[in-house]
Amino acid sequence: MHALLLNGATRDGGYLDSVERHLEAALTGAGWETDRVVLRRSKMAACRGCFGCWIATPGICVIDDDAREVARLMVKSDLLVGLTPVVFGGYSADFKKALDRSIGNILPFFIRQAGEVVHARRYPYEWRLAGIGLQERADPDEADLFRRLVARNARNFQCSRAGATVLVETDPWGKAAAELTRLLEEMGVGV
Amino acid sequence: MSRPRSALLLVGSPRGARSTSASLGGYLLERLAGQGVTASARFVEDLPSAATQDHGLPAAARAADLLIASFPLYVDALPAPVTRAMEAIAAGRLQDRATGGRRDFVAMVNCGFPEAQQAEVALAICRRFAAAAGFCWLGGLAMGLGGTLGGRPLGQGDGRFGHVEEGLDLAAAALARGEAVPERAVRLLARPIVPPARFVAMGNRYWSAKAAARGIQDRLRDRPYQR
Numbered sequence: 001m002h003a004l005l006l007n008g009a010t011r012d013g014g015y016l017d018s019v020e021r022h023l024e025a026a027l028t029g030a031g032w033e034t035d036r037v038v039l040r041r042s043k044m045a046a047c048r049g050c051f052g053c054w055i056a057t058p059g060i061c062v063i064d065d066d067a068r069e070v071a072r073l074m075v076k077s078d079l080l081v082g083l084t085p086v087v088f089g090g091y092s093a094d095f096k097k098a099l100d101r102s103i104g105n106i107l108p109f110f111i112r113q114a115g116e117v118v119h120a121r122r123y124p125y126e127w128r129l130a131g132i133g134l135q136e137r138a139d140p141d142e143a144d145l146f147r148r149l150v151a152r153n154a155r156n157f158q159c160s161r162a163g164a165t166v167l168v169e170t171d172p173w174g175k176a177a178a179e180l181t182r183l184l185e186e187m188g189v190g191v
Numbered sequence: 192m193s194r195p196r197s198a199l200l201l202v203g204s205p206r207g208a209r210s211t212s213a214s215l216g217g218y219l220l221e222r223l224a225g226q227g228v229t230a231s232a233r234f235v236e237d238l239p240s241a242a243t244q245d246h247g248l249p250a251a252a253r254a255a256d257l258l259i260a261s262f263p264l265y266v267d268a269l270p271a272p273v274t275r276a277m278e279a280i281a282a283g284r285l286q287d288r289a290t291g292g293r294r295d296f297v298a299m300v301n302c303g304f305p306e307a308q309q310a311e312v313a314l315a316i317c318r319r320f321a322a323a324a325g326f327c328w329l330g331g332l333a334m335g336l337g338g339t340l341g342g343r344p345l346g347q348g349d350g351r352f353g354h355v356e357e358g359l360d361l362a363a364a365a366l367a368r369g370e371a372v373p374e375r376a377v378r379l380l381a382r383p384i385v386p387p388a389r390f391v392a393m394g395n396r397y398w399s400a401k402a403a404a405r406g407i408q409d410r411l412r413d414r415p416y417q418r
Contacts, residue, residue, distance in 0.1 A: 047271070056407075
């Protein structure tokens, strides 16, 4: 099994970098292979909204930068773990940019699912999504919005499992570690 | 209620002036101008964090009595550069909060799906931005099947979008009075021009035709990153 850790933290050496190292060790210990991408160090333009990844070079973004490799790693992975500061209840711009640039991994075609129109899957693989948000101070409403966003992404990406947690920088590390263990177990990672 | 004297439209689509976001925002801006509001527009660019702060956009946003963000729904939320711009606006706003009077914010989302409620999380994020940046939240509008407008200007007599124009007229009248967008405006914009079941077939034909025009219809389902 393979996991991709996508780190959308805005600064080096912060809390999310510790979370990333903890997760990598836990996943490795559980027998998973991992790839890690620190998005703030990546060269990645924003999506141009050209739909070239659907109708010019199907499955591959027309912009040749690091987003292509991130999209490839997403397909390679059974589990995507997104790490991001919680920004207005959503993702950091760096993390969102990677997601925006990954739409070539789905098809332009539409299907109806659970009462809503979504895009059909390009790849047949089972895919799990775990979102880990970080707040400077506890804000339950913002945390709830973050979880709703992850759930909404999981619905549109048709993930087989999805979950989210929001950590608070001031919480003791033991509490965070327990929460990460719970999230990995929810994703089917035996830790 | 405080009537805005100036309004700034932020167009958050990378397609810029050719985008549906610009069409929706531009129509609203025209209606506000017709009611005596000084209206202007800027396009959100893909800039690094520091450059966004220095670009002048945050200061312009803070200077307007009414800030309007119009953007496409990307992966259930705001396009990344819009998030970046909002962070810069909020950061600056916190610095000059003591000197500012009331300023309002409204968001418009071009939702590519028939169900405008798919933009509900994006609008909730916008509401959080408004609170963080010190704006008064006057509501959010999401257009279902915004792609059907295709960046064409509104107000050209295309009856298929009459309900969208009516909704924006209602929204502009309320915003010009410093009031929140009315529920009827929200409902009018949310109404897709074709029912979801019919849209699926239409949409799929559209993409097939687009690919056929490029001679790649057999490659649309390629799997370049197949394991």
